[in-house]
Amino acid sequence: MNKKAMFMTRLFLLLFLISHVCLAADAKKTTGDQKTEARAIMDGVYDSFVKVIPYVYSDEKNGGLLLKDSQQKVELLKNLTDISDYFKSARHVEYFQRPGFRPSLETINHHMDDTIRSVKNDNFAFAQKRMKALTALCISCHSQLSESASQNAFGTAINKAKRETFDSDFAYANYLFLVRRFSDSEKYFDLAIEKALKENQEHELYSSLRKEISIHTKIAFNVKQGNQMIARFEKDSRLPPLAKSSLMSWKKSLNKWKSFNPKKVKSIDRFIKTYLAPLESEKGQTAGGEHDVTLLVASGVLSKYLNDHPKTPLAPEILYWLSIAERRLSNTYFFSLSDLYLKDCIKLYPKSRFAKKCYTEYAENIEFGYSGSSGTDIPVEEKQELERLKGYLK
Structure with missing residues (x-):
């Protein structure tokens, strides 16, 4: 294994080890037994994910090996299923049901189901993208923790x-x-x-x-x-x-x-109209990087506001703009949560006018992602997901 692969392997494992603490952080009523159970669950995730890593960061040739060696495919499916089962057995903390924390356990569970389905259908490229995206779920959790929660969550890991x-x-x-x-x-x-x-x-x-x-x-x-x-x-x-x-x-x-002082933002609606709405007409031009700082600042402001005001009527609009920011920044700053924000926008707020915008954005992203010199080839499972999401719209 080369140095880069070794780093990515260790980084991915650290993400999973760290993420289990997020299940208990900031939850005042979490008991010692629940914390012990959460750690046991994530130990299981860790043990299974060690065996999945070779496929997460491998090139397309290794994906082809799964088609030639049925035993490797069986082993990969077993480990992915074990990870999924461990997550499904976890007790979820209410704090992480907030819109800003969904990607959460529920999202991970759906995510794992889709990943397993993709492997079963021999669509390794799609499964690999989903396995990589799991890191984003961890980052989404602990990058939004309060300072006190993060100190409690990461103390042991930092010392070791x-x-x-x-x-x-x-x-x-x-x-x-x-x-x-x-x-x-x-x-x-x-x-x-x-x-x-x-x-x-x-x-x-x-x-x-x-x-x-x-x-x-x-x-x-x-x-x-x-x-x-x-x-x-x-x-x-x-x-x-x-x-x-x-x-x-x-x-x-x-x-x-x-x-600018983010602590003095009194109207999130005015903030969006001032800094983000003007980018609507040039959304495709953000790839040049000239709006990186604006998108980074906005992403921080919107994430914090959504966590502090989980029931805000602006939630679907915030999720839409978080998705736009993530879409540009994902390949260069973080792993992408863009599609997951769009899905939550659609599923949690189907009556909002932004739900339709989120669906259109998601559909366009999927079409673009599976378009090439030979045309557009969207996997069956993704077509089914598009139909499922469309069914939420009112």
Whole structure:
């Protein structure tokens, strides 16, 4: 296994180990027995997922091997089913039924059912995408935890995980990022960037820069520190043109947010109309990165508002815009939750005018995702999912 694969393997396992604590965090009435049961369930998930990892990050050739070796397919299905069964046996904490936390256990269960169905139908490419998306469910949980909850949730994991147990500064930085030790993670991302510049490792370079800017926009919102981060690297002659261009774009955008204070947002409706609605007409143009900072800030503001106001009538609209932000940012900042936000928008708020917009967005994403030089080839199970979601609309 090469170094990159080893890192992704360890990172994925850490995500699953960490995510089980989310089931108990912030739930004041959770008993010791429930916590013990949750840990036992996630230990089972961990044991089964170890055996699934080779398929999660393999290339398409390994997917073809499943068709040639029926025993491998049987083994993969067994482990995916075990993971699904463990999740279904978990006791879900009411706190995570809030719209901002759905992706939740219920979502994971539906997600696993679809994944298993895809493997059974020999649609490995689709199953692989779903297995990768599981990481997003974990990130969605613990990136939204309050500071007190995150300290309780990640304390044990933080104490056990030291730098020497990771293959690289990049791997350790990502771990610290996931457990919300943002100041420490930035230090190690800086080290990873220096190494990436020396060794021309573009993946680690871009990923590290993007994680750092996300800390200072979506997560902590500190324009001053964001500009300080950019200043550390913007004049480095080793920077590839695209990286330099991204830094300049972020710097320009950050300056527009200098007087903004997310804690003083009194009207989320006005916030959406001011910062996001203008992007509606140029939604397809956000891929250039010029709106990254706006989307990151908006994603942080909307997520927090939805968690603080789970019964807001603006929930479907917020889910729609969170989806739009995730769609652009997923491949470069986080794993995508875009489709899951759209599904919740449709299922939870079918009477909302945004439900139809969410369905249209989801259908277009699916059509685009399965279009190629040979035309559009949407899997049967995804067509069935489209029909199921359409049935919710009023």
